[in-house]
Amino acid sequence: MATTLDTLRRHHIAPTPQRLAVADYVLAARTHPTADEVWAQVRKRCPTLSRATVYNTLNLFVRKGLLTTQVVKEGTLVFDPHVGAHHHFVDVRTGKVYDVPWEALTVSGAQALRDFDVRDYQVILRGHKRRT
Amino acid sequence: MATTLDTLRRHHIAPTPQRLAVADYVLAARTHPTADEVWAQVRKRCPTLSRATVYNTLNLFVRKGLLTTQVVKEGTLVFDPHVGAHHHFVDVRTGKVYDVPWEALTVSGAQALRDFDVRDYQVILRGHKRRT
DNA sequence: GTCTACAGTTAGACATATTCTCAGTGCGTA
DNA sequence: TACGCACTGAGAATATGTCTAACTGTAGAC
Numbered sequence: 001m002a003t004t005l006d007t008l009r010r011h012h013i014a015p016t017p018q019r020l021a022v023a024d025y026v027l028a029a030r031t032h033p034t035a036d037e038v039w040a041q042v043r044k045r046c047p048t049l050s051r052a053t054v055y056n057t058l059n060l061f062v063r064k065g066l067l068t069t070q071v072v073k074e075g076t077l078v079f080d081p082h083v084g085a086h087h088h089f090v091d092v093r094t095g096k097v098y099d100v101p102w103e104a105l106t107v108s109g110a111q112a113l114r115d116f117d118v119r120d121y122q123v124i125l126r127g128h129k130r131r132t
Numbered sequence: 133m134a135t136t137l138d139t140l141r142r143h144h145i146a147p148t149p150q151r152l153a154v155a156d157y158v159l160a161a162r163t164h165p166t167a168d169e170v171w172a173q174v175r176k177r178c179p180t181l182s183r184a185t186v187y188n189t190l191n192l193f194v195r196k197g198l199l200t201t202q203v204v205k206e207g208t209l210v211f212d213p214h215v216g217a218h219h220h221f222v223d224v225r226t227g228k229v230y231d232v233p234w235e236a237l238t239v240s241g242a243q244a245l246r247d248f249d250v251r252d253y254q255v256i257l258r259g260h261k262r263r264t
Numbered sequence: 265g266t267c268t269a270c271a272g273t274t275a276g277a278c279a280t281a282t283t284c285t286c287a288g289t290g291c292g293t294a
Numbered sequence: 295t296a297c298g299c300a301c302t303g304a305g306a307a308t309a310t311g312t313c314t315a316a317c318t319g320t321a322g323a324c
Contacts, residue, residue, distance in 0.1 A: 014291095014300070014301080016290090016300090016301065016302080018301085018302070019301090034281085035281075035282075036280090036281075048302090048303075049302090049303085050302065050303040050304065050305095051282095051303090051304090052282095052283080052284085052285095052302080052303070052304075052305090053301080053302055053303070055281090055282065055283070056283090056301080056302085059282095059283095069206075071203060071204060071205065071206050071256075072203060073203065074201075074203050074209065075280080075281075075310085075311080076280085076281060076282090077206065077281090077282090089245070089247075089248045089250070092251070098247070098248070100245065100248075104241055104244075104245060105239060105240065105241040105242060106238075106239070106240045106241055107237060107238070107239050107255055108237065108238045109236055109237040109238055110237060110255070110257060112236075113221070113232065113236060113257070114262070115221075115230070115261060115262055115264065116221045116230070116232075116257060116259055116260070116261055116262060117259045117260045117261075117262055118221070118257045118258070118259045119224070119258055119259035119260070120257075120258055120259070121255055121256060121257035121258065122255070122256055123239055123242070123253055123254070123255050123256075124203075124253060124254055124255075124256055125242060125245070125248060125250045125252075125253040126250070126251055126252055126253065127248055127249045127250045127251035127252070128248070128249045128251070129247060129248055129249075130246070130247055130248060130249055132247065146271075146272080146320095148271090148272065148273080148319085150272085150273070151272090166310085167310080167311075168309085168310080180273090180274075181273090181274090182273065182274045182275065182276095183274095183275090183311095184273080184274070184275075184276090184311095184312080184313085184314095185272080185273055185274070187310095187311065187312075188272080188273085188312095189272095191311095191312095207281085207282085207309075207310075208309085208310060208311090209310090209311090
């Protein structure tokens with residue numbers, strides 16, 4: 001079981017206390033947090049953490065392959081620790097973003113589009129999350 | 133063949149000169165323009181057009197059903213005169229957004245997602261546009 | 265024609281998200 | 295210890311979108 005320290009090192013990221021704190025939060029997040037949501041949470045543990053450092057750290061994690069960004073929410077990027085292919089559902093009332101497993105949906109025709117060299121794709125679904 | 137004037141009236145929009153100019157441009161746009169791109173273009177014809185009026189006008193058109201907004205491009209909304217269901221392709225190099233006809237792709241499984249009441253969905257594809 | 269009310273525009277201020285800048289800090293190495 | 299470099303913090307700067315208040319244009323009433 002890899003520790004956050006190991007994870008950062010394996011991705012060639014120097015493990016500063018700030019980065020560890022951000023990683024501990026964001027790599028376990030299921031909520032597709034915005035940068036400011038990350039900041040709000042991680043400040044509880046690192047009260048001196050600057051907002052610029054959060055952005056710098058998140059963008060570093062994206063560059064190193066630990067996170068992806070998703071353009072699914074109006075007004076801001078969200079960060080996603082699940083870097084494999086998957087789809088997203090956006091609850092239009094709450095703004096919350098949910099993962100939809102890749103194999104839950106089948107998309108056909110993408111590679112046959114003659115005008116486009118498709119590198120990746122996903123389905124963005126919008127509606128309301130059901131009560132469970 | 134409806135004029136822009138007719139179109140605005142039919143959607144219960146008072147046809148001011150500014151709104152006509154914006155509509156002339158954006159309703160014919162194939163480029164999924166941002167608000168600032170609309171402003172830059174329409175100012176050529178209406179040099180006194182204010183940026184706030186562009187935003188107000190675009191948002192009014194969205195409310196009245198003449199346009200939709202698309203959350204496909206990082207950092208900004210784009211406006212789309214094609215209000216029916218369709219998919220989008222984003223060229224990751226140029227940032228340009230292209231329509232993909234609804235029937236070009238088949239998505240199955242969306243209505244079977246047990247956790248979500250899916251109101252609408254689209255496929256977002258990313259890659260490079262091919263030279264034609 | 266004049267007056268009034270209201271919708272719409274303008275210019276700039278403001279809010280938010282993100283990136284940039286620069287001084288300071290911490291760490292590794294010689 | 296000194297030095298170099300990566301990293302952080304605080305605030306400035308930038309881009310997008312919304313708000314504010316003064317002004318303008320129009321339709322309708324008189």
